[in-house]
Amino acid sequence: MKTPLKAIITFIGPSIILLLIFMLIPIIVSLTLSFTDFNVFAIYNWSNASFIGFQNYINLMKDPLFWRALLNTLYALVVAMPLTIILALSFAALINREATYFKNFFKVSFYLPSITNTVAIAIVWSWMLNPDYGLINWFLGLLGIKGPNWLGDPAWAMPSVIMLVVWKAVGYNIILFIAGLQNIPDYLYEAAELDGASRFQQFLHVTIPSLRPTIFFVTVMTIIGYLQLFEEPYMLTGGGPLDSTLSIVLYLYRQGFRFFKLGYASSIAFVLFIMIFALTFIQMKVGKNIEA
């Protein structure tokens, strides 16, 4: 039986319209803007903008701050992504054990950071990271270590930001992993146990292979999320000190909404879009090969 056209429109029409208005049209407008010199004078009067071809992209390639922002973002990605996955998976496995009490309490506790307002989180963290009376350095002091000037030292500012984003992202991914873990049938573990596999061997050879789709999904989502790193450095450091926490989106925000160079900012956005698209595409290909 063929589904009538009317039903198709009724069911998916609204979401297609929403997708058009809030996703596709903005993307097309932004792409168009990236070929113009749309700046502060054009916001009130669009006719002040003109097409300049690829000039924004050429300038971008010559912009040392853009490259700095790109490197910073990749640094955050390369450190934060594995940390997030390993931590989330370990905590999920621990919470999912039969022997664990207060499962829901742990789930909620780990999940709380992801639903708390980043502004509030950033204020609390900036106090915790304070070099003189912050909680973290006080704790390190108990162990006899003199903690660094976290947010004031260009070498430690990015690690501070990474700590915050990982702490924030772990909870959400724990929930995803727990859902994945609960889908693994018990008989696989029983069979492994009969074969004499240890707990750790079971984890390595039963849990991880069975979780592959979840791991794949989490990896894709965290990569996309971390490439768009913005709120945390914006609130904690504003990109400093010495541009050490300047991320791509933060730089885009600065160009677009501080300097109102919306044309230039759109070209940054588009480069980021292509990067995310390419990375996700590669992952899809690799993911498929592993499945097969």
Added chain:
Amino acid sequence: MKKRFTIFSILVLIVALGFGTTKITIWAMGEEAKSLDKLAQLFMEEYPEYEVNIQAIPWANAYDKILTGIAGRQVPDVAQMGTTWMAPFGSMGAFENLDPYVKNSKIVKEEAFFRGSWETGKVDGKLLGIPWYVDTRVLYYRTDLLSEVGCDHAPQDWDELYDVAKKLAQKGKYGITLYQPQDNYQILLPFVWQNGGDILDSKGNVIVDQPEFVEAFEYYTRFFTEKLAPLGGGGNLFQDFATGDTPMFFSGPWMVSMIREQIPQIEGKWNVALMPKKKTRTSFMGGSDLVIFKDSKNKEGAWKFIEFLSRPDIQVKWYQLVNSLPASIEAWNNPILQADPMIALFGEQLFDAKAPINRPEFQEISVSIDRRVEEAIYGRKTPEGAAKDLKKDIEKILR
């Protein structure tokens, strides 16, 4: 009968629209918006032909709200505009040029306001904003800790400030706080102005590599390289001031009441003083201006309201309502403003306070100042080298 009634009601409607009140919509931010309603009531009593409608915008959303308002042409008649926002938003061309209005006004005159404050309303040479209230920075210092190191008065000039900071840092932790993670240029520029320097000269040439600028930059940097001032943000100003870790800092009038509320334990052990002198005692001028939008349909009423808010008696009332300092010089003659000696000192400093020139590129210039200053205070570059790079940055921005 029915037809007559219809015609009659239409006539009534037309009369009501024609002779009724004219609406003036105003965007105001934060706490100010709530109290502004009280002034609007007074205004409507004096001018019953107008109906003032105040829309409160939280400070956190204000920047985006104004931006989208201008882009979408959904703007009020009048808006409050922070002085540092005059450059970016004023450059967009959405604000009415107020020069002709001032020419015909008996109340709003250039000489009625603090000089530096009047300048904040000019963008690229055009008058787009009228000062509403002002703030400026002065030196906050711990009287007890300073006298412990043998200084029984506030540091009067650059040398004294440096000496006292050094002695305080030897005795305690730091001498002074001179850094804020964002908009740090607001701390550096007063030193430059005190030394007779600036970013641009009157012809628009970049003069940040001139001796006046570099000398001030070197003076400022010394506090960090000699560890008299802490690097990096995240500290709590109140706590550090109360413990004496940073016994001096520069800040605006809002800190007077905040210190009294948050750290009452040091009451009587601190005071405020004018900026230290080099050639002058120039400080940073801030506050809020009032603007009229070009798209406003009721500019006459909007201007009447701005005139009303500029009146010295209303400026004093506004101070009583929200503690915002009057931009009108005459208002300061009122005993109410002289009652608190700390507030009165701000009145003195306001005569020697200025704001950076408002031009479209200023946001970008300010960010590059902050970057180059960081390079110097973190010891990556000498102040002279950083100033040279800054000159190149600014010339590139202005090109």
